[in-house]
Amino acid sequence: MVTPQRELLGCEEGVNVLVINDEVCLEYDFEENRPVVTVHPFFTKVMKAHQYEGVKFMWDACFESLSEIAAGRPGGGCILAHCMGLGKTLQVLALLHTVLTHPGVKMQRVLVCCPLSTVLNWVDEIHKWIGPVTNQIKVFELSKLKKTYERAYQLEDWYNGGGIFIIGYELFRSLTTLDPFLDDVRPTIINKIRTALLDPGPDIIVCDEGHLLKNDCSVLAVAMSRVVTKRRIILTGTPMQNNLREYYCMVNFVKPNLLGTYAEYSNRFENPIMNGQHRDSSDEDIKLMKARTHILHKVLEGCLQRQEASVLYPYLPKKHEYTVFITLTQCQWDLYKHYLQNYAKQSKQSILKDFHILQKIWSHPQVLHNFQTKARDRAEANKLLKAEKLEDDLATEDVEDIKPNVSEDLWWLDYLDGGSMLETLDSSNKFVVVFRLLDECIALGDKVLIFSTSLFCLDGLEYFLKKMKNWSLGNEYYRLDGSVPAEVRQKWCREFNADSNTKTKLFLVSTRAGCLGLNMTAANRVIIMDTSWNPAHDIQSIFRVYRFGQKKDCYIYRLVAM
Structure with missing residues (x-):
């Protein structure tokens, strides 16, 4: 429906801004026929239509109007749940510049x-967008004050x-x-x-990667909820990860x-919605689920x-995803x-440990x-684990705190020619494929990101990079894990x-x-060594390269051993 005001101002159909x-x-005074709150043209000229709507949405939710x-x-508060790579940071900075200078x-x-790894990225983005x-x-x-x-x-x-x-x-x-005492x-x-x-x-708080507040009982969520201001903005590319409880925690923080x-929420929404998703759900359950x-x-x-990410497609090159079975x-x-015959136990408690060792x-x-x-x-391992645990609250099951079997004999060496096969790349087809892919990418002039959930896997890759290619950390390759300072x-x-690099x-x-919040658009190829328990991790990893600023076609390789 076109209101007289919209007609008067010549608003396009389908665009709400x-x-x-x-x-x-952001706000128009119809009595004086002039805009009273606007976003600076420096931002407007680089922003896309969905970003205009995001800024307007945050203004309406948190401030509403100058008279209010x-x-x-x-x-109030709001959740900006735009998919990764859609420029949420730019939208927030456009809003913050407007409200801080008006x-x-x-x-x-x-x-x-925000997560530790993105603190200095935010500083860079502020200087890049608000500085001029x-x-x-x-x-x-x-980061420099200890x-x-x-x-x-x-x-x-x-x-x-x-x-x-x-x-x-x-x-x-x-x-x-x-x-004070403790x-x-x-x-x-x-x-x-x-x-x-x-x-x-x-006066206003912004929570980047706000899905980390998914557990309202965690010390972090309790601490965040003690902030007095009601103007709270959550930014997240993956608002829904495991269940509707997490959704409730985020909404309850902003509103x-x-x-x-x-x-009340559980009775009204969570239970009916979950009940309608089973294979044997009745027609009534499914009807109720859809209604709720x-x-x-x-x-x-x-x-x-x-x-959704589909907003990106008109602006970005193509993305190709491959699952490589090895x-x-x-x-x-x-x-x-x-290992399966001698160490694996048929119990629920040990399945995760067995999986990690087989991995x-x-x-x-x-x-x-x-x-x-x-x-x-x-x-040192404990220190690393601690650093990585602090780093990300996304998936505690992903943390590499599985303890190895304490056995006196080094049983695996019997199958490795007394240990000599530890030093050869050919002992693993997965590593062979990685190095072949790497050679092909370098020949094409493409940069590569390799993601792994295991620090020991990254150690192994580093060992062969130094041995076979004579590469050194800080020159031909970099490494980022929980132990690297911000x-x-x-x-x-x-x-x-x-x-120039x-x-x-x-x-x-x-x-x-x-996997959170980093911008790595110089690379256009991603190799995922091992699939994470939490699918959001792998999606986040892919969107480190497939985002605004990417100029080449992107290629994603998931390596699956079989």
Whole structure:
């Protein structure tokens, strides 16, 4: 339906956003016939139609209008659930620039919470997009400050002077839960931190990769919910991963009580929707499921906007996905059978452990050897595990904390010619395929990302890169896992993406540490060594390269041993 106002302003059918003189109009004064809140043309000129709608959606959900702000209303929150690679960061920065520079909005402090690996990426993006428009907005982050009192004073500077503060989730959790006695921190320091982060805290909070708040009982989710502001924006490419409970937790964070208590939500939506999805569901169950799904969709219309990857297709080159089935070598078969006959237990408890060890076998015998003998000393392995656990709350089952079988005999060496086959690439067809793919990609001038859920698998790849190609870390290839500091990650990502860098061909990435929020468009080929339990991980991995900024066709190779 075309309203007289829309007709008067000449709005296009199907586009819900008005653009006047290259400025996206967020609010229009019909009495004075002029726009009163607009997005700067610097953003508008590079944004696509779906991004106009995203900015307008966030403005409507969090601020609504200047009169609402003037009346002192607390505002609301929303979930921007655009698929990975659709430019959510740019949309948020366009909105933040608008509300921080508009005199009628009176926003001063913005807090951006994100995974550790993307903190410095946010800093870069702010300088890239907001820097050319204004130098009045200060940007703060804590990667170089290690002492609690230094961090407290930095937070105080931001709280008093305004600007955008970027902080990793884990650091936010630890700072907001400090205890003067247990942590031996002065109460004045703790008060500074809590004043800045929680109460009164920021004017608006943005949670990047907000699906990490999927468990409302986790310490992180509890800490985040203590932030006083009601203007909360969640950014996520994968809002729905495992179940409807996670969905409820995210919606409840941005719009408390919109869906009632969890028990009410469960009775009204979760149970009927789940009941209609079984093979033996009755027609009545299916009918009820469809009705409740429709109602839930309508209830969330004002606070959740979803855009699928299909929006990208007109703007990007093609994406080709291949699943490559690779047979095991004879020695891998022998190891596989030996493990199943002698060590695998027929119990639910051990199936995950067995899977992890078999996964090492079908990667490469050397990966199994390093895992079983714990080539890294135990303390360092624990430190790495801890770092990776902090890094990503997405899938605890994915964390490599399966302990090896403590056996005195090195049984696997019997099948490996006394150990000499550990040193040869031919012991694993999967590694042979990876190196052949790598050679072909380099010949074509394409850069490659290799994702693996196992740190030991990445160690094995590094060993053969050095042995066979004489490559060195930091020159021909980079590696990103939970142990790499944030500033080094950002430096390597920047160098890898630089057009002038023709030397670096490969980036080895731990799936848990590197699948979120990174921009790796210099590469156009992705090799997934081992499929993750959580499909969202693999989807996130693919969209590191298939996103705005990609100029070449993308090729994705999933390697499956059989």
